[in-house]
Amino acid sequence: MALAEAHATTPPDTQPRRGVTVFALAAMESRAGVRSPGFRFLAILALVLGFIVGEIPGPGVALSAWAVSEAAWRYLGLIVIVWMSLAAVQDTTARTDVLVYSKPQPTERLVLARFLAAYWQLLLVLVAMYIGGVAGRLYIAGGLTGSPVYISRYAVSAGVLFFTAAASYSMALLARTPLAGAVVGLYWILTLAGKSYLAKAYFPAYTQNLPTYLLLGVFLICFACCFYRRQRRGRAPVALWAVLTPPAALGLSIVALRYTIQTGHDPMTRMEPALELMSSQNATLGLPTPGFRLPDESGHLVSLADYPGRVFVIALFSPADSESANILDRLEEMNKKYGARGVQPIAICLSEDLGAARLFARGEDVHYPILADWGTHNAEKVSDMSPMATAFQASTLPHVVVTDRRRNIRAVLAGLEQEGGLPLDDAIQKRLAQEPE
Amino acid sequence: MSILATLLDATRGTARIGTFDVHRQKDEVRQILGYLPQDFGLYPSLTAFETLDYIGLLYNMSDVRARHKRIEELLERVNLSDVRNRLVGGFSGGMRQRVGLAQALLNSPKLLIVDEPTAGLDPAERIRLRSLLAELGGERVIILSTHLIEDVQAVADRVAVLHKGRIKFVGTVPEMLDQVRGRVWELDAEAAELAQLRTRYLETGLKREGNKIRIRLAADTVDNPAARAVEPTLEDAYLWLMHEAPNGAS
Numbered sequence: 001m002a003l004a005e006a007h008a009t010t011p012p013d014t015q016p017r018r019g020v021t022v023f024a025l026a027a028m029e030s031r032a033g034v035r036s037p038g039f040r041f042l043a044i045l046a047l048v049l050g051f052i053v054g055e056i057p058g059p060g061v062a063l064s065a066w067a068v069s070e071a072a073w074r075y076l077g078l079i080v081i082v083w084m085s086l087a088a089v090q091d092t093t094a095r096t097d098v099l100v101y102s103k104p105q106p107t108e109r110l111v112l113a114r115f116l117a118a119y120w121q122l123l124l125v126l127v128a129m130y131i132g133g134v135a136g137r138l139y140i141a142g143g144l145t146g147s148p149v150y151i152s153r154y155a156v157s158a159g160v161l162f163f164t165a166a167a168s169y170s171m172a173l174l175a176r177t178p179l180a181g182a183v184v185g186l187y188w189i190l191t192l193a194g195k196s197y198l199a200k201a202y203f204p205a206y207t208q209n210l211p212t213y214l215l216l217g218v219f220l221i222c223f224a225c226c227f228y229r230r231q232r233r234g235r236a237p238v239a240l241w242a243v244l245t246p247p248a249a250l251g252l253s254i255v256a257l258r259y260t261i262q263t264g265h266d267p268m269t270r271m272e273p274a275l276e277l278m279s280s281q282n283a284t285l286g287l288p289t290p291g292f293r294l295p296d297e298s299g300h301l302v303s304l305a306d307y308p309g310r311v312f313v314i315a316l317f318s319p320a321d322s323e324s325a326n327i328l329d330r331l332e333e334m335n336k337k338y339g340a341r342g343v344q345p346i347a348i349c350l351s352e353d354l355g356a357a358r359l360f361a362r363g364e365d366v367h368y369p370i371l372a373d374w375g376t377h378n379a380e381k382v383s384d385m386s387p388m389a390t391a392f393q394a395s396t397l398p399h400v401v402v403t404d405r406r407r408n409i410r411a412v413l414a415g416l417e418q419e420g421g422l423p424l425d426d427a428i429q430k431r432l433a434q435e436p437e
Numbered sequence: 438m439s440i441l442a443t444l445l446d447a448t449r450g451t452a453r454i455g456t457f458d459v460h461r462q463k464d465e466v467r468q469i470l471g472y473l474p475q476d477f478g479l480y481p482s483l484t485a486f487e488t489l490d491y492i493g494l495l496y497n498m499s500d501v502r503a504r505h506k507r508i509e510e511l512l513e514r515v516n517l518s519d520v521r522n523r524l525v526g527g528f529s530g531g532m533r534q535r536v537g538l539a540q541a542l543l544n545s546p547k548l549l550i551v552d553e554p555t556a557g558l559d560p561a562e563r564i565r566l567r568s569l570l571a572e573l574g575g576e577r578v579i580i581l582s583t584h585l586i587e588d589v590q591a592v593a594d595r596v597a598v599l600h601k602g603r604i605k606f607v608g609t610v611p612e613m614l615d616q617v618r619g620r621v622w623e624l625d626a627e628a629a630e631l632a633q634l635r636t637r638y639l640e641t642g643l644k645r646e647g648n649k650i651r652i653r654l655a656a657d658t659v660d661n662p663a664a665r666a667v668e669p670t671l672e673d674a675y676l677w678l679m680h681e682a683p684n685g686a687s
Contacts, residue, residue, distance in 0.1 A: 020494045028483075028491040035482035035524075095478035099540060102442045102474075104467035231446050234463030299454035 023115045025105075026038070029117035039121055042079065043128040049075060049300050050132025056322070060146040062363025063070055065153045066356065068133035070156040072126060073164075073205040077188055079286055080122055080161050081168040085181025087118035088172035107232050108225035108242040111173065115221055119165050123158055150364035156355060159210045164188065166217030169176075170224040176426050195378040200352050201261055207355030208260055215253035222246040265375035265387070275375040279387030283386035285412065289314065289403050290391035292372035294348065297361035302369050302408055311345040311431050312403040313424065316373075316394050318350040318385075319360065324397035330424055332366045338428055341436075342405070345369065350376045350397070352388045402427045407436050438552040438582050442472040454548055463500065471546030475553040475582075481526025485517050485536055488525055492540040502577045511539040531562025538569065549579045555588055567591045586671045598678050605678045610671065617669045617677040620657055624664040625649045639680045641673045655680070 033039055053071040056064040072389060074420065091097035091114070100110060130150055168181035191203050200206060204213040222245040226238050265272040274293070281290035289312065293303040304312060315331055317324040331345035345368040349357035357372030364370075376386035382394050394400055402411040402424075411427040439445040440452055443463040452459040457466050479488055486508060505585055512518045515535040520528075525675040534554060539547055551570065555563040563585075570592045573579060581592055589596055589610070596613050598606040606613060621641065626634060627650070634640070634652060637660075642653035654664070655677045 019495050020499050024494055024499075025491075028487070028494060029480075031479035031487065032483045032491075094480075095474075096478055096480065098439075098442075098444060098472075098474040098477045099479075099492065099537075100495060101493065102444055102463055102467060102470070102472045104497060105495050232443070232463065234443070235461045236464045 015376055020105075021107050022116065025109065025113035026116035026120065026348060028122045029113060033117055033121045034124065038083075039125070042083070042125050045079075046076060046125045047132040048128035050129035050134075051136040052132075053136070053199065054130075054133025055136035055140045057141045058326065058364070059143075059332065060360075060364030060366070061144055062149055062360045063319070063322055063325050064133055064137040064141075065149045066359060067322070068130055068150070069153040069157045072129055073160045074192060076122075076126065076129065076157075077161065077164050077205075078185060079320070081181050081185045081188060082178075083122065083365045084115075084118055084169040085172040085178035085184075087167045088181075089176065089178050090114075092176070101229065101232060105241055106236065107229050108239050111228050112221070112224045115166070115169050118169065119162065122161055122165060126154065126157055126161065130157075143402075145365045146363035149359050152362075156207055156210065159214055160205050163204045163213040163217040166221045170220040173224045173228050185422055193204045194378065195352075200264065200266045200377065201257060201269060203352065206353040208264070208353070209257075211256040212253050212260060215249045215256060217247035219246050222249065223252060272375065275387040279375070279390040281391040283392045283401065283409055283412070285409050287409060288407050289401055289409050290388070292348070292388060292391075294373060294388075295357075296369045296371055297358045302371055304346075307344045310342050310403050311338075311405055311428065311435065312401070312407065313343060313345040313428065314348065314392075314401045314403070315345065315391060316348045316350055316392060316397060316399040318376075318397050319353075319356045320351065320378075321397050325360070327368070327398035327400065328360060328364050328366055331368060332364070334424055334428060335366070337369050337425075338370075338432065339367075341432055343373065343428055346371065348373050348388050350389060352376050352378060400424065402431060404431060429434070438472075438474070438550055438580075441580070442470065442474070442550055443467055468544070469547040471541035471549040472545065473534075473541040473549070473551040473554055477527075477537060479525045479533060479536060482524055484522050484526055485512065485528075486521045487541075488536060489540055489543060492543055496544040502511070507543060507545075508539075511542055514542075515539045516565070529562075531558050531566070534558065534562070534566055535569075538566070542573070545577075547577055549573065549577055550582075551579060552582045553584065554581070555583065563587075571649060572646060586675060590671055598675060600679055613671060613674045613678075614669050617655055617674040619666060620655050620677065621667050621669040622654045622659045622661070622664040623651055623658065623667050624654070624661055626663075627671045628653050629652055641676045 015270050016297055028408055049071055053067040054064045056067055081164040091100060134147070134150060157168050160188045164184065168184040171180040171183055172178045174180070191198065191205070199244060201209060201212070203209060219342065222242055225242045226246065261269045264270060265275045278290065278292050283290050290305070291304055296302050313334055315327045317327050319325055328347055334343060335345050347360070347368065349360060349370055350373050351357065354374055357370050361370040371386045373386040379385045383389050383395055389399070392401060398414070400413040401409055402413070410431055413427065415425065440447050441454065441459060443459060443466050443555065446460060454466050455469070457465055480491070481493065489508040489511065490504065493508065498504040498507070512521050515538055517532065517535055517539065519608055520532070525533065528536065534590055538551070538554065541551070554570065558566065567588055570579065572579065574594070579592070581588060583589060593610060595609055596605070597604055606616065631650065631652065638654040638656040640652060641652050644651050653667070653673070655673055
């Protein structure tokens with residue numbers, strides 16, 4: 001039968017049409033993926049890991065959510081690199097490419113569909129991890145006060161893993177070997193190990209860097225869409241979105257990076273004069289406490305002047321030192337007990353991740369401000385970690401200062417080594433006895 | 438085959454399918470092409486139906502009802518309706534080949550390329566697949582690449598013999614047989630004679646019958662009174678062409 005004759009006999013209802021979306025292809029591919037033993041194993045592993053790290057007591061879930069999100073980027077991040085590197089070459093190794101790439105689909109649609117399918121599976125694994133975290137928290141504490149922060153941290157984790165997934169997938173795809181994903185793996189290990197000697201802008205896991213790295217991920221994946229199996233297209237042009245998106249995403253990513261650096265405080269890149277001024281103060285017993293003007297959970301700048309005539313209990317803590325975060329519970333206790341008598345607790349969160357303070361403010365059941373010391377940069381000595389740690393000469397965390405109503409420092413309490421925790425009650429009662437309202 | 442299926446670019450020369458240049462008009466070629474590769478993978482965790490559904494999407498068959506109807510027809514045709522909801526990961530080689538054939542037919546291709554479809558299959562599956570191909574040949578152009586002469590005999594209207602990238606013969610099956618007609622001989626020989634016969638003539642077959650060895654030779658003449666001319670087979674013709682014919686003979 002000649003080709004022309006065969007053409008005439010093609011049933012009309014099976015004539016190929018345009019219009020299958022990338023999501024329809026991705027949905028089918030992810031259906032195949034979620035049934036695989038690899039996915040099931042990973043989901044169970046994530047669930048168990050989430051349970052273990054999320055099993056943290058306390059009045060609110062902040063620390064549990066924080067721990068799960070940390071585990072997500074540290075451990076799951078590395079697994080994602082391997083997973084996506086393998087997903088990129090899966091077609092070639094499993095020999096499905098000869099079926100897929102002989103079909104009339106644009107290459108960029110196939111590449112993107114495969115990526116979305118693999119990333120969707122990772123999102124499900126991440127869900128398993130957070131469910132594990134919630135279960136762990138319920139098991140140990142029996143309550144989920146502040147539980148919406150699990151959702152916000154999930155979104156952050158998903159964003160971080162998007163970059164990891166896009167980078168490793170693109171590398172492995174373009175190099176046509178999963179080993180290329182190891183480049184991303186090395187970078188990941190470097191960020192895990194190099195906290196104190198790398199600029200904060202290098203860390204994809206920090207909330208403030210998310211726009212930069214999300215856009216970079218978009219750039220990488222669209223770049224791969226344009227250049228993978230270029231010869232397969234013949235005369236057909238690359239889709240417009242695949243041509244326009246990479247330069248736009250890269251440009252915006254650079255803009256976002258510049259903005260983060262220019263508005264940040266980092267000894268490696270740029271020092272903010274206001275924070276330098278804050279760090280130049282010296283906390284001395286009997287003298288006025290170092291002043292500050294730091295953002296609260298909503299971004300409003302808070303200073304001591306906002307609370308005239310109060311006895312301040314100022315506590316420095318860091319989510320990286322989960323023991324120190326227990327001070328938040330004590331501060332809330334003091335707030336309930338002595339708030340009406342003019343005691344004002346203020347917590348200062350020392351974290352390179354600017355989302356941490358907001359997380360603790362929303363995830364803990366507290367009624368006092370938790371401020372972000374946004375000049376924090378990891379260092380070996382606590383006093384070198386941030387402008388406020390330097391100003392308060394903190395050598396261990398938590399570091400708590402109690403002032404009188406004229407803001408002079410009357411007591412300095414540090415660490416949790418003492419029997420029964422810090423003697424906060426005594427210090428405050430003493431202050432109130434000398435300075436009743 | 439990979440070049441015709443638009444998976445590989447030719448290092449030189451051109452290939453056309455109908456009016457389409459395979460190198461430049463790949464998308465147009467893919468629209469009219471069905472391809473069953475020799476070595477291919479399927480997603481083991483999809484069922485036969487889902488596999489074809491996925492391939493249907495790759496063919497841009499966006500109308501779900503029409504796509505599913507077509508899949509049901511094809512599953513019926515390749516005799517996989519009963520196992521439509523079984524994961525293809527658990528399929529035998531023959532069943533996988535039938536899924537492969539069904540996916541190649543999904544878009545009702547004007548041209549079907551099948552590359553070694555029966556390789557590695559047991560005799561029953563081989564016959565089943567061969568019959569299917571013979572049936573399909575009435576509806577469309579099929580290019581079948583094979584090393585198995587039985588496949589050619591069962592399916593092909595026209596045959597091309599390729600050797601080291603060059604066409605040795607193009608023609609119908611009878612024309613191919615004509616290439617060697619009158620040149621195929623059989624004789625009963627002693628074991629000691631075999632080596633000498635093999636150096637002088639092209640051996641196309643040998644079988645042992647009791648104490649005797651019956652050897653089949655291809656040559657213009659055989660210098661042995663016991664040799665008798667026999668009807669050629671495609672195997673004889675193939676071996677003769679590989680051994681003897683100059684480039685372009687037809």
